[in-house]
Amino acid sequence: MARSRKRHFGWLDAIVLAVAFGLIGYVVYRAQHHFHYRWDWRLIPGYFVRYDAEQGRWVLNLLSQGLLMTVRLAVWGSLLAGLIGGLMGLCRVSRSVFLRLLGRSYVELIRNMPPLVFIFIFYFFLSGQLLPALAVESSLADAAPATSGVLAWLFGPPELLPNFLSGLLCLALFEGAYVAEIVRAGIQAVPQGQWEGAAALGLHPQQTLANVILPQALRTVVPPLAGQFISLIKDSSLVSLISVQEMTFTGTELAVSSGRVFEVWLTVAALYFLLCFGLAGLFRRLESRLNRRGSHPH
Amino acid sequence: MLFTADTKRRRRAGARWRAAFDALAFSLLVLGLGGLLVAGADALHYNWQWYRVPQYLYRIEGGEFHAGPLLQGLGVTLELSALSLLLALVFGLTAALLRRSSSWAGHAVARIYVEIVRNTPMLVQLYLVYFVLAPILGLDRFAAAVLALALFEGAYAAEIFRAGIEAVPRGQWEAANALGLSRSAVYRRVILPQAVRVVLPPLTGLGVSLIKHSALVSVIAVADLTTEGRNLIADTFMTFELWFTVAALYLALTTSLSLLVGWLERRVAVGGAGRG
Secondary structure (H helix, E strand, C coil), X not given: CCCCCCCCCCHHHHHHHHHHHHHHHHHHHHHHHCCCCCCCXXXXXXXXXXXXXXXXXXXXXXXXXXXXXXXXXXXXXXXHHHHHHHHHHHXXXXXXXXHHXXXXXXXXXXXXXXXXXXXXXXXXXXXXXXXXXXXXXXXXHCCCHHHXXXXXXXXXXXXXXXXXXXXXXXHHHHHHHHHHHHHXXXXXXXXXXXXXXXXXXXXXXXXXXXXXXXXXHHHHHHHHHHXXXXXXXXXXXXXXXXXXXXXXXXXXXXXXXXXXXXXXXXXXXXXXXXXHHHHHHHHHHHHHHHHHHHHCCX | CCCCHXXXXXXXXXXHHHHHHHHHHHHHHHHHHHHHHHHHHHHCCCCCCHXXXXXHHEEEECCEEEECHHHHHHXXXXXXXXXXXXXXXXXXXXXXXXXXXXXHHHHHHHHHHHHHHHCCCHHHHHHHHHHHHHHHHCCCHHHHHHHHHHHHHHHHHHHHHHHHHHCCCHHHHHHHHHCCCCHHHHHHHHHHHHHHHHHHHHHHHHHHHXXXXXXXXXXXXXXXXXXXXXXXXXXXXXXXXXXXXXXXXXXXHHHHHHHHHHHHHHHHHHHHHHHC
16 A cells, blocks of 8 residues: 555556546547637636726726726625524533524524525515615715725625625535534544533633634644535535526626637636635644744743 | 532422523514514515415325425425435545545546635535536536536545545554555545544534525526425415425424434444444
């Protein structure tokens, strides 16, 4: 088993390479000769930035607007999901049966339902009732131009704000269930002796939680939370189905309007890949640095 | 502090009362949320028509049972999930074995596959398979859905298999090598039979997540449970009733599988402790 992985060329390498290149070659061959697809990558850069003749400057085009929207959803969504998930995770380890029931049913309900079905149900409920109650649009219309400029940078174009908010809430409520499980596992991973020791010192349960348990739980919770952040970026593509104009949505639009289906979808997939893979690598490096520092604390 | 038996008993009784009170409060909360939903629907002048739902589940004509669109959709969901699960196991096992092989090319291919799948959204993968790969290879939408789901879950299955193989103690490898077994015989006779025990519970979990992800194929109009639900809603405008029914069907399916996972985990754990 422990044969060293030397860089020599074995029979298995030959087979694997032959199969891999054979498959790729077959797909490319079929695309050229059976499907008669004409590849044309020249239009793609124009979907990122375009020159606006009226304003006389370069402006962001659909793809980069979609990318920005995805990033906005990821940032705000993870903050909100962290809040919901943190509270629900605390509920799940609470001593009160009421809070435990509340946390349990929230988590089980969401984790056992397809994300798509949850998003559709919640969207109908949300668009019908919750957002009119919040009256976002009217309060937005009253905002000063400077404020609305900041708001546009933070939350996207104002005319799309109600739409963005419903997508954001769906996503946060959905991911919150997964965050809650991470938080619960983190708290339960702290040894029982810590609770007992704190109780012996005369600390109140709330003080114990805040000053003893949570600081220790934080260390176990951070790596899976980073993974959940990446999951959230991936799941944010789902809200394109309730017409939040993030990257998958703009990809669909562009693929239909330009007819460059293959190029657009490959580009969108590559963008998601760069975003998620880059973040995963970054988190891994941060984690190993933290661990190195953590192993010699004094 | 010393507890007498009396204070202990009083404490336990108090805890029981508190639990009962909490359960009551929770049911009140659920009722309140339900009431809020109904009140909201009333405000929209929503016309509840629950009595129309059963006919979309099943019909009994002349003593014969006919599955309605929703149950047919459930059947398609199950078929789709089962086929994709089988294919995902093949992809996953291949990727896991390649990753553990001494071949650098196999290692690279498996790594690229897993990283691409894990770092792009399932929806985008589905679009890639359906809009790019399917027309090139001439696949129909059902085959495209199966392929996309299997490719997606296969990458996760690969990690499960890898963990399962690595969980087999080193001594088993060494003993098998000492007996002079060939590398493939070591895998077939010694390692994989032991890895299966470790791998079975997480694989059932994979099945649950596959059923949930299979709802996504409704965006390419494969006639699964979600698609049937969406079509019926477009026809009848019974948005809430039908979505709740669809969600309940998924919930029943996934929770029963989750219970199965729990049971399997307990069984495997007991068996492992007894024999180990």
